[in-house]
Structures are given as structure tokens and as C-alpha cells.
Amino acid sequence: MTDRSSDIDVRAITDDEFADWQRALDTGFLTPPDITPEILEARRRQFVPGRLLGAFDAGRCVATFRSFEQEVTAVGGTPVRADAITSVTVSATHRRRGLLTRMMTRDLAAAKERGDVVATLIAAEYPIYGRYGFGAATTVAEWTIDVPRTGLDPRWAGPEDGGRVDLVDGEDVRKLGPELHERLRRTQPGVVSRDELWWQLHTGAVRFHATWKEPFYAVYRSAAGEAEGLVTYECDDTWGDAKQPLNTATVRRLIATTPAAERALWRYLCSIDWIVKVKSGRRAPDDLLPHLLPDPRSAAITTLADWLWVRLLDVVEAFRARTYEGTGALVLDVVDRQGLAGGRYLLDASPQGASVEPTSRAADLTLDMGELASLWLGDASAVRLAALGRVREERAGAARVADGLLRTSRRPWCPDVF
Structure with a gap:
């Protein structure tokens, strides 16, 4: 087969090419290309000139790459400027032609020139990014809690420390969440920044996909009334043959700035009527969760893997x-x-x-x-x-x-x- 790699143009896309770039992105991630005009317009909010790269073969986008401004918390709490890399795809028809290397080389050089201290990414596959100087810098763990085995009192009615857990809605989360997250990332190395669009996307105010399932939100407030923790979760609808509820609560995100908040939110999730399993979502590998339960063995690890990858610039x-x-x-x-x-x-x-x-x-x-x-x-x-x-x-x-x-x-x- 003739090598036509030199004929493929790798460059920053223009606003007019954004729809073609999105089609290539969805193809690379095996997502059905059924973007409505409204969703395309919402996704256009991520378009920053020069930060979205594409590879074009005979005018068709066959590879994608995006980076954006980010901060990652260093040990001790200092935020460090990062070049966050995402939306990396190469179409199956164009692999092994050096397209990722060309896009990565261009982006990292630009990040170095800007004065970014590190580059970051979440690697879908392990072997890809080490050759570009990235290393796995954090680990993620997920637990599944067998609620009846925890030893917790199923009649729990609220925190014993004078605090309270309240259900809230997406609008409340957009008000409370950013400040809570800022407090968390001042103390937890590895946490990355979240902009306004992030909060809108994760509360349904802006939608990048045709389907959106509204989750539940709960906030923990201390005895002084200060918000110290926030959980976003969803529940399935599963019943046993004997008309017994066998529902699972799946945590999308849980952040807590105090151990009291963390304890109260996990206790709340395990006390919800009909819930017999709680899936923790992405947690730190040394999370307090298992040992917040009377029987830590009731929380079984279902995932333990590399997560945030970092490349020093x-x-x-x-x-x-x-x-x-x-x-x-x-x-x-x-x-x-x-x-x-x-x-x-x-x-x-x-x-x-x-x-x-x-x-x-x-x-x-x-x-x-x-x-x-x-x-x-x-x-x-x-x-x-x-x-x-x-x-x-x-x-x-x-x-x-x-x-x-x-x-x-x-x-x-x-x-x-x-």
C-alpha cells in the first residue's frame, strides 16, 4: 500500500470545520453520529481557536485532538498551570501513520511556549502515552457496597453531629458546588479545576448529548449551617421475584471537605429506602469509605486502575x-x-x-x-x-x-x- 501520510494535513481547525471534527470525534469514540443542531451549538462552546487540532485527508477529518486551560493541584495545595488534553481519536482507516504523534508534538510545543508547567490527560488505553513523556500519576478505585451486610442501622434518620443532609436541585448545585470544589482542591493533590461550563454540563443546564437523566443531589451542612459535602447520584429500578426492591444507587460524584461530611453522605446513601447496593463512583485508592462501615468487607473493590496521567513541561x-x-x-x-x-x-x-x-x-x-x-x-x-x-x-x-x-x-x- 502506498504511504500517503505526507498528504494528510494536520492543523488547527476553523470554526467552519467544527461539525466535521465532531463527526470524526464521535466516530473515534464509537458514538452514534446523531448530533442535533442544538447539541452541536452547545458543544461549540468548547471551541477555542488553535486548541482543537484535526488531521484531514482529502478534506475529511480523520483524527481529532483538543486541549484546554486547566489547573492541577500539586502536593501542598498550590495550583499549577496545565495543558489538559482530551478528545484524542484517530479513525481506524488512518492508524499507524503518525497522526497522533504529529498532533501531540504540536500541542506540547505550544503548551511549553505558553508557560504551562504540566500537561494532563485521562488515558483510555495504557500503552499509548508513555512514549510522549506522560506517566500515570494517580490511581482510581471504585467500590460496590452490599448495604445489608454493612452493619449500619437501617433506621438512621440523620447525622449524629448536629449537621444535616438536604436534597437540592441542579440550580443549587451550580451555586454551592464551585466553592466546595475550590476548598477541596486547596487540600487534595491531583484535583483539577472546573470551569462554569463544567458545572452546567453536569447539572443538565447545557447538554452535549440527546439523552440526559436528571440525577439526585444531596448536600451535607455542618451544625453551623456550612455546606461541607455534595453528592450526585442516580438509582435504577430493580425488583426481585418476590416483590422485593433490589435497587442500586450509583454515585456520579461525591466531594467532601471534612471527614464528618464524607461520613454523613455515605451513611445517607446506605439509608435510602429500597437501596441494597451502592456503587461508589471514582474514589481515591486510600478513600475512607470501606472503614466508615462497621463491616469494611461489605464494600468490595470493583475497579483499581491508573487515572490521571501527567507530563512535566x-x-x-x-x-x-x-x-x-x-x-x-x-x-x-x-x-x-x-x-x-x-x-x-x-x-x-x-x-x-x-x-x-x-x-x-x-x-x-x-x-x-x-x-x-x-x-x-x-x-x-x-x-x-x-x-x-x-x-x-x-x-x-x-x-x-x-x-x-x-x-x-x-x-x-x-x-x-x-
Whole structure:
């Protein structure tokens, strides 16, 4: 077969090409291409000149790529500028022609030029993005709770701490949610920012798809009346043969800024009449959930997988932005096959702060950019990566020093998909 890759034009799309780009996007994600004019107009709100890329073969869009402004919370609570990557597809008719590489290379170069510190994405498939310097930086877990086995009192009527749980609607969520989320992301590494459109999409005010099922919303307020937690959930309609309700509540999102709020919202979900199972939705791998129940075994893990992937674009700023629980110094020799942020860096850190500078000193650890990203948010272990052959110790004991500096007491968590 003749290689026609050079005939394929990879470029930023124009507003007039947006509908064709959306058709290619839906095709890539196996979504029926039945977009109404109203939905197309709603999706057009995501169009930012220069941030939507397409590959065109004889005028037809055959690959898609989008990036947008984002912030991701570093260890310690500082928001870091991110180039969030999404909507990545290559049509099955045009794979293995370097189209993703061309789009990714262009986008990362533009992000570096803008001064973005990191790039982020949620990887649908594991093997794709490591070659571009991304590393899995957070893990996601999902539990299914067998409510009758929890040991909880089914007659529960509300929090025992003086707080309360109230049902609210989408309009209330658009008012309460943004401030709650901002409080969460000031304390939880890995959480990403949400703009106004995000809240509109997830409460049905703006719709990108023809079908929208209105969920239930509940908010926890402390005894002082302050909103400290919010859950969005939906329920099915399942009955047993003996006319017994066997319903499942599925959590779409649950955020809590205090342990009291987290406890109260899970307790509420397990107390709803007819609910015999609760699916937790995407949680941190060290979530409190199982041990909030009298019998933790009643919550079975159904998913445990990589989630947020990160690619460092500015090593110095990324490591200056985060905090450190230990004290020590490391020389990191970072290999970057894309040539964007590699080099040898001296990290000198303590709980009071860190200095990060290029250096010519002998390296303590040698690692690829993807492994560095996995360590940056505090989830990965340098000792474990060394055992896997993905980090090389140049000085004995350096991996343990890295773990003492970089690992965190609670694991990073990204509750969102984008």
C-alpha cells in the first residue's frame, strides 16, 4: 500500500470545520453520529481557536485532538498551570501513520511556549502515552457496597453531629458546588479545576448529548449551617421475584471537605429506602469509605486502575510548586525523548520549601520523564520503580531518599474525567 501520510494535513481547525471534527470525534469514540443542531451549538462552546487540532485527508477529518486551560493541584495545595488534553481519536482507516504523534508534538510545543508547567490527560488505553513523556500519576478505585451486610442501622434518620443532609436541585448545585470544589482542591493533590461550563454540563443546564437523566443531589451542612459535602447520584429500578426492591444507587460524584461530611453522605446513601447496593463512583485508592462501615468487607473493590496521567513541561517550576514532608537533596538525571524538559536537576528540599536548579553534579537517580511525573504527585515509589527497572539508582540508597522526600501521607486523587 502506498504511504500517503505526507498528504494528510494536520492543523488547527476553523470554526467552519467544527461539525466535521465532531463527526470524526464521535466516530473515534464509537458514538452514534446523531448530533442535533442544538447539541452541536452547545458543544461549540468548547471551541477555542488553535486548541482543537484535526488531521484531514482529502478534506475529511480523520483524527481529532483538543486541549484546554486547566489547573492541577500539586502536593501542598498550590495550583499549577496545565495543558489538559482530551478528545484524542484517530479513525481506524488512518492508524499507524503518525497522526497522533504529529498532533501531540504540536500541542506540547505550544503548551511549553505558553508557560504551562504540566500537561494532563485521562488515558483510555495504557500503552499509548508513555512514549510522549506522560506517566500515570494517580490511581482510581471504585467500590460496590452490599448495604445489608454493612452493619449500619437501617433506621438512621440523620447525622449524629448536629449537621444535616438536604436534597437540592441542579440550580443549587451550580451555586454551592464551585466553592466546595475550590476548598477541596486547596487540600487534595491531583484535583483539577472546573470551569462554569463544567458545572452546567453536569447539572443538565447545557447538554452535549440527546439523552440526559436528571440525577439526585444531596448536600451535607455542618451544625453551623456550612455546606461541607455534595453528592450526585442516580438509582435504577430493580425488583426481585418476590416483590422485593433490589435497587442500586450509583454515585456520579461525591466531594467532601471534612471527614464528618464524607461520613454523613455515605451513611445517607446506605439509608435510602429500597437501596441494597451502592456503587461508589471514582474514589481515591486510600478513600475512607470501606472503614466508615462497621463491616469494611461489605464494600468490595470493583475497579483499581491508573487515572490521571501527567507530563512535566517545566521540571523546575513543578518541583518548586509542591511541598515536602522530609529533608534531603537529590540529583535527578531526567531523560526526555521529546526534548522539552529533560536534563540534570538538583532538588534540595525540606518542609520549609525547595530549590530546584540545573546542575552538572553526578546523578543520584536516572529516570524517564514519565517516571518523574509519577513521582511528582507523591503516589509512586522510587524504590518500587527501581525494582521494576524503570528508575536507575546511580548512588546506593537514592531511591529511598526520593521516597522520603516525595511520597505523601495521603495519596493523590483526581475525581474528574475530561
